[in-house]
Amino acid sequence: MLSYVLRRLLYAVPIVLGVIAITFLLFNVLQTPQAAATLVLGPKASQQARAEWIKNRGLDKPKSEQFVKHVKNMATFNFGTSWKSGRELNEVFRTGVGPSLMITIPGFLAGLIGGVGLALYQVFVRNSLLDRSITLWAVALMSVPTVVYIIFLQAIGALMLNYFPASGFDWRGLETLKFVALPIIIMAVVNLGSDVRLYRTIFMEEITQDYVRTALAKGLSSGHVLGVHVFKNGLIALITLTVGSLPALITGSLLIENFFGIPGLGNVLVLAIGTGDQPVVMASVYLGSLLYIASLILTDICYALADPRIRLS
Amino acid sequence: MPETPLLEIRDLSINFATENGTVEAVKGISFTVAKGETLAVVGESGSGKSVTGLALTRLLPEPPTIYKSGEILLEGRSVLKMSPRELRNIRGNKIAYIFQEPSTSLNPVFTIRNQIAEAIKLHRPEVRDIDAEVIKYLDLVGLVDPAKRLHDYPHQLSGGMQQRVMIAMALSCQPDLLVADEPTTALDVTIQAQIMDQLRDLKKQVNMSIILITHNFGIISGIADRVAVMFRGKIVEYGDTRTVLSNPQHPYTKALIQCIPQPGQKRERLATIDHAALEATI
């Protein structure tokens, strides 16, 4: 097991290098140092100020040299400061994690618990009208663009009813919930639709297996067979999928955060793209890719641990 | 006054409503099984023998299965009229099953101890020391070193061992009738013989009725008291084993018996069955 994990980590290195290279390339094609300076300093800045700014950041050195330095920085987690705000990036990320998680975790849990519950119920009444209606609802939920959910709920919840603030975020103890209530609802709704369909597929796959017939032949009730036998087998695929999506929770939903003005990691990235704040984007993407690879490895490990056929061979 | 048979099937017909129309799987069959008796149901794939076996406790999924007519009487009570709770009561308790593919019939994520224990806890809640009971039955079916095997998962056992576990699981509920649906078909030949020997031993020790469903006439001697031969959903021959084997009446039975390769026989081709011709005889 240990050697397996080490090997996977080793494979991760060229991938991360590739990610850094691509983002570096993208930015250097997208933006000349001149353009970057203009973006940060403003169009009215003098030629001299711009040249000085470029020199300070080392952007006049040859690209290859810049790239090597950049890789070294990333590897040592030395992210530097934001071009726009001047804040230490490490601090930016640290303060951004909280708000992101406040939204993604409840949304994730809602999708998980609601999804599994509904899916098991669907398998219980499979192929009935109820089963098909639930599927239809789930598909319908998934078919509405996230953007529309955001716009509508904001319009109704905040503007019309005035229950929730339209945007913004502040740590105020229990009051904080007011700011994240709408985002959480949207996150939950968006997740629920796709989760129910996914989990239903997993559990339906199990219900056709031979061991279900044996369990029924023993005299167990359908409920027990579903809730214990089918569930535990489906759990393997379930765990694998859920654990695999955990790291992504940290990065937060870019759309929702941006729209509601939540200062989470997602919003950090969107704003940085908009303002051409290179260090922030580079660092965000780098961290994001690390998390993604971590999720891949975690998924493999969980799968190996959860399935006794793999664990004990 | 003859004793009420353990199981009596009267004129049973079973249909399936499929997307291509109605399929008549079983067409008006009748047979009985007495206490302690072993009945072999022999036929090819599609003859309706497995469907019959599963019908005894209504294990067939109920759409699309339709019990068109007839009766299934267990100790005089009609199975077809039982409520779901009563059905759950007889499953495992009165009638237990072993299936063809032991590797997929056992739940891969539970230990064999837990799977057998589940059956015991359900039907025999008075048992105190479950582990000891599980070991007792594993030993009974000839599993070597049962205590060590308790916490193994099914995939860690060989095919023969898995089938023994299934038999142990079935027996642990102390059923009156064991339905063995092609118990040896998925196993290789040497293991087949071992499992059949095991079943023969058990029959003597436990005095349980057995319905042995198979396509292979070769395995039924020495264990089956009576034979029912099925073809296209009907029973074409029914009688005690020795008579049917030595003096088959129906052309299909004759054809089936001819298929069994005999050692010392001088033949260039294996015998086959002409289904089209036989269709006319039923």
Added chain:
Amino acid sequence: MEALFTHWLTQNLLVLAGFSLIAWMLWSASHHERWRRAWLRFRSDRGGIIALVVVGIYLILGALEVLSFPTKSGGTRTVLDLFVGGVPAEKSYSAPLATRLLSEAKPDPVKATHLLGTDALGKDVFVETLKACKTALIIGGLTAAIYIPLGTLFGILAGYFRRRVDDLIQYVYTTLASIPTILLLVAIILVLGKGLGTMSFALGLTAWVGLCRLIRGETLRQAERPYITAARALGQSHWNIITRHILPNVLHLVVINFVLGFSGIVLAESVLSYLGVGTPVGTPSWGNMIDSGRSELSRDPMVWWNLVSATVALFGLVLSLNLVGDSLRRAFDPKRG
């Protein structure tokens, strides 16, 4: 080059070619047992058939908007214009079926009845929504034309040849997948300029990964089967085995992925518009309508018809595509219904 592509004759021919392609695919599918069986099962799923008809309606609307002919005055008109064109534009907003403009300062009477009102530029919202079908279908179609061959090709190559080919392909798509999609999309579009073509290109580059993984998995499973070993033992070349044995057996997955992916692409357009890299402003698109809906909702009186109309149209297409995709899945594999 651009001029040739946008010439009305070329566009008409393309539509004709598109429909012929679909017809040919259906015809060749009817000769294969697996597809025939799946069709029989699909046919009995009433929900799926209704959804398919709805998708068909969208397809026809889009086609009607592309099909055009030259007018006497030298411009071109589309066939759709024949039916719903000729609705005069107002000066600005007006509510559905209203008799007057929305503005409080100058509530002039409207020039004609607008079923769903008019937008900021006074264009009839109902007509705009219908015309936007074309945009959605073009983006979906172009993106599919890019991501499907890429994904299928690399998926099969990775699953069939394994080892180093597989390692390389896996490296490429894992690296791509590690970069946030939105970043990639925005970056590509900013570099190549806004427009339907670049949008489709960018979306295609990000979408092929999912299909590649799917096809790779299925190819791995198929390649292990004895019939492949038998084919190789008979001396079949790799190309023959791939085209004659593997490809037909993964094609159904491609179709299902296409249908479901199309709905995702149509949805993605709205996200791109939100981020400012969506369809350029002149072209009618649901994404743009939704995006303008954002600020419109906070007006007083509230302008909701733009947003609602686009959402309903979008929802209709995406829902139908999803339902058709689900039906197809069930048709090809009834056990996992």
